[in-house]
Amino acid sequence: MDHKLELANAIGTQTGIPAAELVDYIEIPPNPEMGDYAFPCFRLAKSLKKAPAAIAAQLKDEVQLPGGIARVEAAGGYLNFFANKDEYTKAVLDAVLSADRYGATQQGENKNVCIEFSSINIAKPVHIGHLSSTAIGNSLCRIYGYLGYNTIAINHLGDWGTQFGKMIVAYQKWGSREMVEKESVRGLVKLYVRFHEEAEKDESLNDEARAWFRKIELGDPDALELFNWFKEISLKEVMQIYELLDVHFDSYAGESFFEDKMKPIIDELGAKGLLKVDNGATLVELEEYGMPPCIILRSDGATLYATRDLAAARYRKATYNFVKSLYVVAYQQNLHFQQFFKVLELLGDDWVKDMEHVNFGMVSMEEGTLSTRHGNVVYLEDVLKAAIDKTLDIIKEKSPDLEDKQSAARAVGVGAVVWGVLYNSRIKDITFSWGKVLNFDGETGPYAQYTHARCCSVLNKAGGYDANAVDYSKLDDPAVAALVKAIAVFPDAIQTAASKNEPYIVARATIDICATFNRFYYDNRIMDDDAAIRNARLAITDAARKVIATGLYLVGLKAPERM
C-alpha cells in the first residue's frame, strides 16, 4: 500500500544515492491530479550538477517503475508518480474491511502509560474549564489503548487543604444536612462563598477553619465524617458527568492519598544536599537552570503542590513502571511542571524523560475570566444538558420515527460539546460561547456522527453485500480516489496524534473521511441497479463507516447508527 520505499529504491538505483536518504524526500502532491507520490529533484541538483527539471526529465525515462505504480511524469523539478488506482483502492479497502480494528497496532504491548487528567476539586463545581483536560485525557487514553498500550487513567483529586476546614465551619454555621442533600455541590459552593464573605468581616473564621482542617489531618472522627461526606457528594455528582462523557478512571489517588507519602522524598532531597532554607521556606534552588526555586515546604512546615507531585511521580513509577507518564494540565502550570521535572532529574530519576506535561489553553467567558467567586461560570452539566435538549428538538423534527431519541440525543449533544475542545490544537485558548457549542453544522462532532449514521442507514437498507466479490474497477468516480486517500492516511494520523499527544489530528482525519464520503454520496447513487457497481459502492461505504466509527471512538464520541 505504501510505495515510498520502493520508489526510493528505484530512484536510488538510477542516481546512486542511498534509498534510505531518498525515502524522506518523497511527498504526497498537494493536488491528486499531480499524482499519488512526488519526488522533488531540487536536492539532487547540486550533487548531480544538473538542473532539477533536467534530472526529472531524465529520471522519468530511466526509472524502473515498481509494481503498483502505473506511470510517471516530469513536471518542472518534480517527478510525479501515479499509482495503479484499482490496485490501490483494493489494497486500502481490503485493509479496512478485513481488519478488526483498522489502524490499531501492538506497539504498546506490555507497556504502561499513565495519564493524569480531569483532576477535579472536591466540593467545587465542575465547570466548562474542566472539559479540556477531561476530553483530551480521555481521548489520549483511547488513542494509546488503540496502539496496544495499557493505559492508567488517573484522576488526581483536589481533596485536601484548608478549604475543607472552611467548608466545615460554613456548614456548621449556616448549612444543614437537608440543604446540602438537596442542593449537592451547588449548595456546598454557596456555603464556601458565604464563608469568604463573612471572613472578610470576621478574621477569626479563618482560624476556625484552620483548626478544623487540622482535626481532619489528625483523624478526628467528627471532622472526618463531614470531610468524607462532602467528598462523597462531590464524587457522586461528578460521576454522572463522567458517565455522560463516557470517561472512566483507574485511579482516584489524589492529594489526600499522598499526604503520608511525601516524607521519604523530602528526606532524600535533604540527604542529597538539594534543600536550602530561605526566609523560612525549604526549597530547591533552580537558578542555574533559569527558573525560580521550587518550594518544598512552606515556612510553617506544610507541604505544597510540588511536594505532592514529586511523591505522586515516584509512586506512579514504582506502582506502574510506566514508559510514559502524561499530565493533562492547563498551560498556566508550565513553570510548575518544568520545576518539578527538574527536581526529579536532580534526584537522579532518569525516567523523568518519560514524563510530559500535556498542556492546553485556557477557557474564558466572553465577559472575561472564569470565576466561581464572581459567579462568572458555566457549569459543565448545564452545557451538556442544553446541548442534549437542543439535539432532542432536532431529532424530533428530523427523525420523528426514531425509537430511542433520548440516547441518540445524548450521544450527539455530548459529542458536539466534547468535539469543540478536541478539534483544534491543545494550546489554543477557548472563549466559551453558547452559539459555538450549540452549533452542529460544518466541521463538528454531529457532522461526523451524521455521516456515520448515513453510512449505516444505506448499509441497513441494502441488507448486506459480498465483501469477497468486490470489483474495484467499478469505483471510477473521482470522489472515490479522495475518499480512499483519506482512509489510507488515517493510521498515520493516529500515530501522529499519539506522538504529539494531539487528539485533533485524529478528529481532522476523521472529518476528511466524512467530507469525502459525503461528496461521493452525492455524486453516486450507492444502491445502483447494476449489482457489481452496487456491491463495490456498498463496500466503500462500509469501509468509510468503520473508519469514521473508529475516529469518533478515539476522540471519545459515540457513533449512533441513527440520529
Place this chain on the structure above:
RNA sequence: GUUUCCGUAGCUCAGCAGGAUAGAGCGUCCGCCUCCUAAGCGGAAGGCCCCGGGUUCAAAUCCCGGCGGGAACGCCA
C-alpha cells in the same frame, strides 16, 4: 522586568522535521430534496500568512530582532 506560548480570510482555526496556484468551517451571497438521512452537497466573494532582516535553488514553515496579545514568575493548586 524576566521566562514562555500565540499572531494565517470578517470570525474560529488547519497547514510549519522548508517545496508545486496558502486550505477548511462559521458568517455573507447564489444554487440543489418526485431518488439511499438537506445535521448534507455545489458555487461566489473574502489573504502584504503581524513587521523587518537573515539562511536557502526554494520560507507561512528555520534563525535573529521588533511589534501586538495570552500565561507564569517564592510560601494557592
